[in-house]
Amino acid sequence: MCSFCTMSIERALKRYPGVKSVLVNLVHGIVLVEADTTKISRAELTTAVEKLGYNVSYTEVQQYATDEAIFSVIKQRGRIGMALALLDLIVDPFNVFSLPAYPRALFSFGVAAVMLLWVGYPILRKTLLALGQRVINANVLLSAAAWGSFIVGSLSLIYPGWPNFLPVAG
Incomplete structure (x- = not known):
């Protein structure tokens, strides 16, 4: 926080x-x-x-149990997210496998979608809740940047002249 x-x-x-x-x-x-x-x-x-x-949480014991459960989920999703980000880095910007641009962009699209919707779900959830309460906080700002780059990157699949920001979105 x-x-x-x-x-x-x-x-x-x-x-x-x-x-x-x-x-x-x-x-x-x-x-x-x-x-x-x-x-x-x-x-x-x-x-x-x-x-x-x-x-x-009304008690310290309840708060500790809640925090431990949250940290466990964050740690698991963080590891998966790092693995996906490294794999995307190897496939798209570094192009280690010498793939054409479009398949690399599709791969980055898939990785970014998983990162934003599953790995980043806690941030997305808090963003939607904050917006529902008319509050602008760090989650809202981070989500705006990530989803903006995802949208522009997705448009690059349709319009090749647009920049591919999909690796940034994930």
Whole structure:
């Protein structure tokens, strides 16, 4: 979580009636909310935080278990993503196998699609949740860049004069 994300969380939660103050601790990943419980319930606050794409844990044990599960998935997808990125680097920009441009671009398209939709799914999910809450954060900016390069790269398959940004998208 970055400082831009903390500001986004604070701004989004302060929109709810009854929320007086929001403090986000970057180091510990904790959000402290001071709220008037006659205007907003704990369950509503939990839902508000989850709508932003973050998990809510009420105890340290629950937080540790959630964090371990998330880190395990991130590590697994990260390894697969690195392997795919290295393979794409060998096939497309380096052209080790001396393939024509179009098959290399198709290969990069497939790798980029897997990277954006499966490996990067947690970022995509948080992006969609942030946009749904009218919040611009680092996930939204990263997704805009990745999907923009994917779209331009995809258009290069149809219009060969366009630049092939597919290796960048993945």
